[in-house]
Amino acid sequence: MVTLPEISEVLSAHPGVRRAETAIVRHDGRDVAIAAAELSGYVSGPILRNHVRRELGEDSGLAGVVIVEQMPMAEGVLDVECLASAVAEGRCTLFEDPRDDVERRVAAIWSAQMDTRFVGVNDDFLELGGDSLSALGIIAAVETEFGRSLDVFEFMSAASVRRLAEILR
Amino acid sequence: MTLSVRWRIADIARAVPDRTALVGFDTDLAEQVLSWREFADRVADAAGALRAVLDRSTRSCAVVPAGNTLPAAIGIAAALTAEVPVFPLNPGTPPTERDALLRLLGRRFERGYLMDAQLRPRRIDLPAGPGPPAGGSAVAYLLATGASTGIPKISARPGPLRYDPVRTPSVVIRQTGWRTEQRQLIVGPLYHAAPFTAFLDALLDSNTVVLQPFFAPQWTVELVRRYAIEWLQLTPTHMREILRLPDLDPAGFASLRAMLHTAARCDADTKRGWIDLLGPERVYELYGATEGIGVTLVRGDEWLARPGTVGRGFLTQIRILDDAGNAVPPGTTGTVFMRTPQRAGRSDYVNDQAIRTTLDGFATVGDHGRLDRDGYLYLEPRDHDIINVGGEKVDPDEVEAALRDHPAVIDAAAVAVPHRTFGSVVGAHVVLHPGASVRRAELAAHCGRRLAGYKIPKHFTFVDQVPRSAAGKIQRWRLAPYHENGATSP
Numbered sequence: 217m218v219t220l221p222e223i224s225e226v227l228s229a230h231p232g233v234r235r236a237e238t239a240i241v242r243h244d245g246r247d248v249a250i251a252a253a254e255l256s257g258y259v260s261g262p263i264l265r266n267h268v269r270r271e272l273g274e275d276s277g278l279a280g281v282v283i284v285e286q287m288p289m290a291e292g293v294l295d296v297e298c299l300a301s302a303v304a305e306g307r308c309t310l311f312e313d314p315r316d317d318v319e320r321r322v323a324a325i326w327s328a329q330m331d332t333r334f335v336g337v338n339d340d341f342l343e344l345g346g347d348s349l350s351a352l353g354i355i356a357a358v359e360t361e362f363g364r365s366l367d368v369f370e371f372m373s374a375a376s377v378r379r380l381a382e383i384l385r
Numbered sequence: 386m387t388l389s390v391r392w393r394i395a396d397i398a399r400a401v402p403d404r405t406a407l408v409g410f411d412t413d414l415a416e417q418v419l420s421w422r423e424f425a426d427r428v429a430d431a432a433g434a435l436r437a438v439l440d441r442s443t444r445s446c447a448v449v450p451a452g453n454t455l456p457a458a459i460g461i462a463a464a465l466t467a468e469v470p471v472f473p474l475n476p477g478t479p480p481t482e483r484d485a486l487l488r489l490l491g492r493r494f495e496r497g498y499l500m501d502a503q504l505r506p507r508r509i510d511l512p513a514g515p516g517p518p519a520g521g522s523a524v525a526y527l528l529a530t531g532a533s534t535g536i537p538k539i540s541a542r543p544g545p546l547r548y549d550p551v552r553t554p555s556v557v558i559r560q561t562g563w564r565t566e567q568r569q570l571i572v573g574p575l576y577h578a579a580p581f582t583a584f585l586d587a588l589l590d591s592n593t594v595v596l597q598p599f600f601a602p603q604w605t606v607e608l609v610r611r612y613a614i615e616w617l618q619l620t621p622t623h624m625r626e627i628l629r630l631p632d633l634d635p636a637g638f639a640s641l642r643a644m645l646h647t648a649a650r651c652d653a654d655t656k657r658g659w660i661d662l663l664g665p666e667r668v669y670e671l672y673g674a675t676e677g678i679g680v681t682l683v684r685g686d687e688w689l690a691r692p693g694t695v696g697r698g699f700l701t702q703i704r705i706l707d708d709a710g711n712a713v714p715p716g717t718t719g720t721v722f723m724r725t726p727q728r729a730g731r732s733d734y735v736n737d738q739a740i741r742t743t744l745d746g747f748a749t750v751g752d753h754g755r756l757d758r759d760g761y762l763y764l765e766p767r768d769h770d771i772i773n774v775g776g777e778k779v780d781p782d783e784v785e786a787a788l789r790d791h792p793a794v795i796d797a798a799a800v801a802v803p804h805r806t807f808g809s810v811v812g813a814h815v816v817l818h819p820g821a822s823v824r825r826a827e828l829a830a831h832c833g834r835r836l837a838g839y840k841i842p843k844h845f846t847f848v849d850q851v852p853r854s855a856a857g858k859i860q861r862w863r864l865a866p867y868h869e870n871g872a873t874s875p
Contacts, residue, residue, distance in 0.1 A: 255744075258742070258746055260745065260746060261745075283744045283745060284744070285744060342702060342724055342725070342726055342746070343745070343746070346726055347726035348552070348555070348556045348700050348726055349551060349552070351700055351726070352556065368556075368560075368699065368700060369697050369698075369699075369760070372698065372699075372700060372701070372702065373760055375702065
């Protein structure tokens with residue numbers, strides 16, 4: 217089992233991160249591990265989350281990374297309330313597996329075209345590291361797989377596996 | 386697979402040695418034609434000359450006086466071939482502005498090499514900036530921006546430049562009717578961002594490029610016809626002046642696959658005029674700052690359905706934020722933030738006027754606008770252009786469009802005039818057709834039929850021309866300021 221300080225340590229070693237802290241946050245009736253990261257260069261939450269998953273394995277349990285301007289501290293320790301509200305307000309994308317076949321097929325296409333193993337269904341395409349090539353690759357693969365034409369604008373406004381799956385259903 | 390500029394030019398010259406690479410005109414306007422083989426040889430020579438004088442241990446850049454001439458085109462290609470950061474300089478830059486630009490270059494580079502018309506690199510001194518030159522990553526090219534505010538800025542594009550068959554030109558430019566090996570006319574000057582980047586794409590995508598050395602509307606139309614031009618980029622000013630030509634014949638544009646306009650806002654009459662001329666499927670508009678933070682694209686048919694829009698984000702997410710940084714709903718105006726995958730290619734500023742960014746990677750250059758429910762973006766005038774008449778906001782574009790609608794008027798610029806009661810009122814600098822005359826009262830009455838009372842100019846000054854940047858944006862700071870009594874300073 218991976219400990220929270222190990223997660224913080226792996227994140228802090230990332231070249232784009234100045235400082236990172238991890239805590240357990242209560243969300244939607246369950247406990248999730250959330251990290252807060254102060255950046256020195258721009259990196260997205262999902263990219264940092266995937267970095268931890270690659271380094272420590274999928275069972276590291278890290279659900280999401282909140283990007284903060286300054287580490288929220290309360291009386292010398294990480295302010296967990298602050299992380300909880302970031303999660304509640306949707307400022308932190310939580311990793312979530314596909315819940316049905318359409319989402320699984322779309323996620324598999326993203327994963328192949330973006331060359332990343334970890335695609336959460338709510339991850340934003342750009343935050344996950346998408347570029348114009350992977351966008352065109354996904355659009356072409358979706359058209360083949362689902363036999364439906366998809367334009368760049370539709371794809372970019374969907375922006376996540378879940379919303380794209382909704383269009384394709 | 387990517388290729389250096391050097392290898393790409395050599396490849397094209399091997400594949401199609403006798404095809405035309407460049408058509409230019411000398412000072413007597415005699416046509417000069419270079420085949421790809423000749424062009425590649427001249428570029429290789431100039432790059433060799435640059436490499437020979439270059440001291441690789443100091444941070445150096447090449448400065449190319451970049452009128453639309455063959456030497457300028459070769460000089461730019463040579464610097465890119467030698468992988469020396471290149472700055473295309475407006476040859477007409479007044480000395481004080483030129484010094485300011487060189488000072489900005491001096492913040493990042495220790496040494497500059499000027500490529501003159503004979504393509505002989507000459508060492509020039511760059512005034513050292515405050516502190517040692519900033520280090521940082523390699524640069525492909527540098528462009529002067531900020532022409533509409535009067536404060537020079539230089540944006541640096543990370544480099545070196547590479548040819549990538551699937552990214553050159555970018556997907557968005559391919560979407561505007563661009564084809565590999567097409568014939569392109571470059572009308573805007575090479576020292577401006579849009580024509581400069583179109584030239585780089587043309588170079589790497591084996592176009593035949595015709596360089597128009599200066600803009601004259603009749604000549605542009607003639608060049609399109611003579612060289613069967615397929616792709617063309619214009620500014621709204623170019624578009625407006627071409628539309629004014631008598632006996633404009635749509636048949637003269639038969640070869641054209643697309644006309645793309647960028648940069649300045651285009652007024653609705655000019656836009657409709659071009660849609661009538663070419664048909665909506667051949668008119669494209671791109672909104673995206675030089676800084677590369679994102680782009681929107683709109684084709685003529687979409688614009689007809691939503692007049693005034695600059696389109697939807699292309700591989701770009703758009704968010705409108707209020708002053709507190711919160712997202713606002715569709716229909717509400719705020720600051721336009723954009724996010725795009727080409728982060729690696731985003732320019733940074735050589736000076737301190739950085740782009741504002743959010744924690745999640747959205748960035749803005751400060752433009753204001755709103756989205757409709759379908760994600761189409763509408764821009765509002767920049768804050769510093771808005772004329773505040775007793776609390777009522779006047780968009781100078783609207784006043785200028787009304788004035789240009791008068792048969793005697795060629796061009797106009799609306800500005801704020803200090804006023805004791807209202808804070809400011811609208812004043813207008815007006816350019817009349819040669820030989821035309823019109824009374825100020827008639828112009829005011831003309832505006833009164835089109836505009837609300839507070840928008841009608843209270844003062845008129847007749848001028849020979851309205852100062853505009855190469856992008857067609859009015860340079861309001863160059864206009865003589867109005868005094869409270871309506872008189873202008875000489």
